[in-house]
Amino acid sequence: MATSTKSSPQPARHAFANTLKSFKTASGKTGQFYSLPALAQQYPSVKRLPVSIRIVLESVLRNCDGRKVTAEHVRQLAHWGPTAERKDEIPFVVSRVVLQDFTGVPLLADLAAMRSVAAKLGKNPKKIEPLVPVDLVVDHSIMVDYYGKKNSLDLNMKLEFQRNRERYEFMKWGMQAFSTFGVVPPGFGIVHQVNLEYLARGVHKTKAGVHYPDTLVGTDSHTTMINGIGVVGWGVGGIEAEAAMLGQPVYFLTPDVVGFELTGQLREGVTATDLVLTVTEILRQHKVVGKFVEFFGEGTRTLALPDRATIGNMAPEYGATMGFFPVDEKTIDYFQGTGRTKAEIEAFEAYFKAQGLFGVPLAGEVDYTKVVTLDLGTVTPSLAGPKRPQDRIELGKVSSQFIDLFSKPNAENGFNRPAELLHTRHHIHRGQDLVQEAAPQDKPAPAGAPRSVAEMEGNKPALATAHADAAATMPTKGADPTVGNGDVLIAAITSCTNTSNPSVLLAAGLLAKKAVEAGLKVQPHIKTSLAPGSRIVTDYLTETGLLPYLEKLGFALAGYGCTTCIGNAGDLTPELNEAITGNDLICAAVLSGNRNFEARIHPNLKANFLASPPLVVAYAIAGTVLKDLMTEPVGKGKGGRDIYLGDIWPSSEEVHQLMKFAMNGKAFRENYAKVSTDPGKLWEKIKGVSGNAYTWPASTYIAEPPFFASFALEQGAATASEVHGARIMALFGDSITTDHISPAGSIKATSPAGQWLQLNGVQKADFNSYGARRGNHDVMMRGTFANVRIKNLMIPPTADGSREEGGVTLFQNEGPLQGEKMFIFDAAMQYMAQKTPTVIFAGEEYGTGSSRDWAAKGTQLLGIKAVVARSFERIHRSNLVGMGVLPLQFKGTDSWESLGLTGDETINVLPDPALTPQSDATLVIRRTDGSSQEVVVTLRIDTPIEVDYYQAGGILPFVLRQLLEA
Template identity: 40%
Template sequence: MEALARVVWQQEADDDGPPWLYPDVLVATDSHTPMINALGVVGWGVGGLEGQAAMLGEPVTIPYPTVVGVRLTGRLRPGVGATDLALTLTERLRARGVVDAFVEFCGTGVTTLGWAERAAVANMAPEYGATCVFFPYDDETAAYLRLSGRDEAHVRLVDAYLTAQGLKRTEDRPEPRYDDVIDLDLGTVEPSMAGPNLPHQRLSLSRVPASYRTAAKATAVETAPATETGDAFGEPLPEGPVAIASITSCTNTANPALMVQAGLLAERAAEAGLTAKPWVKTSLSPGSRVVEEYLRSAGLLPALEKTGFHIVGFGCMTCIGNSGPLHPAMEHLAEQDAIEPVAVLSGNRNFAGRVNPRTPLSYLASPPLVVAYALAGSILHDFDRDPLGTTPDGRPVRLDDLWPTDEEVSARIAEHVRPELFRENAARLHHGTDAWRGVEAPGSTRFPWSPESTYVRRPPHLTGLAATAPDLITLGRAKVLLHLGDDVTTDHISPAGRIPADSAAGHWLAERRVARRDLNQYSTRRSNHEVMLRGAFTNPAVTNLLPGTRTGAGAHTYTADRTRVLPVYEAAPTYRDAGYDLVVVAGRNYGAGSSRDWAAKAQALLGVRAVVAESYERIHRSNLIGMGVLPLEFTEGDSASAHALTGEEDLSFEGLGELRVGTNRVIMHLHGGDDHHTTAELRLRIHSRQELAYLRHGGILPYVVRRSLQGP
């Protein structure tokens, strides 16, 4: 967005003809890709499996979308910012249902939103399921191109081309026709947070304490020993302690207004003698080095550091689970279930256990509110009634005393956020750091797999591959491995965050002499299937609804002979040995969240041949197909709960032999004891011939390998 987007590209034609101009388009393997839609660039995210296939010549396909218009009127009230708008729209659009849709903003209210507000809204697209969240090019986009250091001649070319094509948004142009329209008065948006475990759980600030109390299992003041709180921290630990307060993720750190607002709040807090509570782990990890430069120029970095917010790096950190351990006393109390600690972060995902295994409850907030909760130390703090602390002379300090005005924020931005900062950063992008330039790698056309490596291991699904694919897609005698509920995210399926020493993955690494301090994160070891499979479905929030399987944190299930209940990784092979295929059954929004390939890879490598759910998130559905797993759906009005699954049923499927592009009818037969037999009508949506081929070959990469063996 800062450096690579052109909005319009120019390419010289052959034979000395005139240059070709065409609109910028982006397809990328990151869930934050839709942020680019804020600049009038059509872009969407795909799974890494699709990305790998594209590198090998496969097309990236997408069905012709439904386009939903969001008509904005009015303007945001003073003190209401981009985070509040993004969370409000996340709540509204998730409730409306826009999975697979393109969302486009229209109405007079669009003009009142700056590029940063638009970017925060567009970046939340995966949290409400939309493919794109498009803000048409207009004068505000042109202003951003200038601010971020684009050449003036290019900005004029962009404007002229899009005006000529009728693609520039102006107030006098008629509103486009949409398949559906949602209205939002910006004046109704209020200061908001989201939690305690889903980004569309929007809350006004006054409702946050009640949401915590409803979700929490324990309270610190009633159960935590005083010696372990007062002695460890210098003051008693409150109920609902904030264990992590992190300004992180590109969602909000790309927004100068929010970052300067946080810096000004920290500046006033430091002047009043306030700092983060000792039990709060604080951090600042912007998405761009430009943020550090303008905060330094504005004199706000020292204040942020005094209140606890030191820059720890750039990019995805706490938002993806790289927070590191909590305060040692906090770790101990959480491990003993004596407290229910909370994370507050400025990211866009707060799924249970994602931020840290010890903080199953997390809240999304704007950067200034993250600072405020670090000062308060408790998620239950009443900002309207209770002071955050007192000055050295005993004067109470309230949040209203610290909160900067919009005019103060705008003045700092105008003075310190300058085009040369963006130009200098862009110039460094291709140069890299000293560490990057010092990396050594062998030059060869084939990767030298090392059986001793604990980071990169040869993937098992491409070894022993038959030269030809089966003629028909078949699903044999099957059993239900897991019965899951609604809103199961990729974070529930694929492991995220640090690798616990006492986990199956931790034990595997320890057996290979990896020191406890070097276990690292699951995300850094995602090229090691031994680690990732051992971490699949181990999120403490995963619950198997099959009777008798709730034995501990993470999903457990029966072995094939029904004699034991084991973690999924240990139980799944018993079905393969007994000759069964496996099926996962789930509710609505299966696979929401990040486009994590391992959410699909783990299921396929565990032996799952099909998932039967009420609905899917777009990228996870594609990733399942990319691994050869059938994404079957219950028809309207039907669900797994209607069939009283026990795990003992034998499943069989009718209708897989004649699949075609479009919606296919599949019948699932459930054979229970005493000759009990029921059926469920399912559908299998196949969007393209490529998807059909991937399913027949058992995934994208087997298809590409076989195609390459056949030659041109």
């Protein structure tokens, strides 16, 4: 774990020194803290503030230094009103920052670039140093190339280290260069589960003995999983995280807080996954984007900690900044079960009780902006999909919903296919050159590929080509298998949402046991995988004797990390890909994840359903989403007997009896001690360069970012906010995600990024993913808007009304290329060469999904000056400002459709010269017929500090200038 050099404000200079009090632990030890009950003597309304607001208030109170945090900030937040106008800006100083490697590597590249700038300017590079602890968990780089075998993990990790050697060497440099930067190596788990089980300490203590609660921001939108243990924290882009690391408070507008009251209890057979999909659906309908959600009530008190963490995890899916659960006895139980020390737990409990923050409030005890209520007894088994996590479907309606969407138009979330083709099936013809005899679950590794870590060291070159066929062959014996619409081709127990939750993982193991004993099997061409969030999962699945049954059905351990949910599912067989694309099939993935956006799971699978781990196993057995698992058999068992889901579904009591195996404090301590004592031979062999400033290599993975190319210590004129003569790069619809803008998954050979990699000597087999190459801006700017499913509505529809997919546009400037269709990257280079600015228009929820700073960085590098949308998701809006791109929001019912835009117009953007937060701006639209129209929109620079960031050219030069001038 990274350590902090931070000290507390000196009480003598503190504006609220009288609030510095003492508390006692159960063992009689004393500690100091800035007391909210003491502050409430001056501001009585503090007692009725939501718990989450009070924890933020503690940070504002403790860090009140009269400069960045003032007494007025304390007063404003202490007077938080449930329905007051939101105009006050909160400077929130967090305790620490957590990173995952896809976002952590570009952040580290930015820090390294800042040190390079410091060295060039004759300044001490050590001025660039994180001021709070920063932990990077390497969890996004594992890919499911091998699966279904007991050595799949071993083989997948060898490939991971070969592909990512340059990135890992860079991390090793960071570990020695920055004193407050720590790395949890590959193979330990998913960042959010590692955060829950290990990194979160409950309370921290300064050298002066002042205790304060754990708070953080993370460079993954699902950082909110930590809300389940009462930690205030959420996801931000890497550019915001850098500012937090380097001494800037996290600035945000005082939020609304929606109270979510849970009553009753879950029924038999209903899982925590079903609950979170229901909560996601409800809160999306209540439009909680940018708001805190805080859970309270008797039903909340009954929820086990992992269930709370599951709900907190999906805050990005329901749009909230947080899904917060207060600390109570269940939190203490979890800390004990995960191996925290007695002293830590005592200090944690005593601190929260002294602050009056211990316990889940009941109805009427806290003032909320609004209250939403859910009776847990009404929750039913559910999935979500096929394209968005908020689109919940009751289990009994999945088949009918798929059938309904099959022929609906794209605009209605459908697949636009002729209904008569729904049930057609196609033979998968196997090539004669295949030499592997076994089905994927039982096949050996390809010829030349090592079978163990020991062989890895002597056989590195073989892996460069072996992985293309690693899990991509069909059995050569027996009749040709067939594939059709609705077939499940990927079934993955994966993702941070559920793999922190023993109840659903044990349920999956129990279902697998009953299924195997009943004689059920999974078809060999279905790609099955188990990728838990922590090594502890396989410990308790082994101890309970359930892992062999999961393996029997193909759910062998494939990796510890974020796999299928982030787009690291690996490829399907060439035969399956050919059958899908050649017959235009709508095939499915079923995964226990939180994201199912288009092309995220696999570019050829257009229907993706989120489900609990036991339902993932059930659908793998069923093999299709066209089967109604509530009324039809899951499959044929021994003797051809029909086996129904009810025959193999475990009871709550069966799950409960095994829960004791999942919470073993000693096992947790021993596991996480290995982060520093035994990180693994593959990690130990990685060697990084030394020194305070980084020596930039020639690499297609790591490159010095261009964001400081024209940096000067003295800030010049403020960035011009007016945009004149801009061309429209794209017209987008609703729900354009950061995956659409900056994909994380596979790189097509014919895409601009794929072409660039090949020109630089990289073979297609070694492309890796966009996520893994985020340390190289040449790849990432070419990957911006490169999602294979994105639809630029500037492109006219085809005769059947469908829209072309892929990151293309129509070039509009006069000349020989006018009207030509080309990749957005190529058009951007043409416009920039002609010094023509560009803008984007979009619909609702622009930028939903991951906290992906490259979605904003890539937008800026393509020369796009403004994005005009019906609404923005919180993180992406902030990231656009942080990169110097203007976010503008339509008013009322206005939209680019209502304005009749076609893409050939020119646009002037005229904001208020002072860039007053949320002020009016004017769009001047000039059409090809010579007419013009003015439209008033809202400038979505929301706070005064964002004005400073924008005028400085972005948050990165703003922070760098402050550090070097200090």
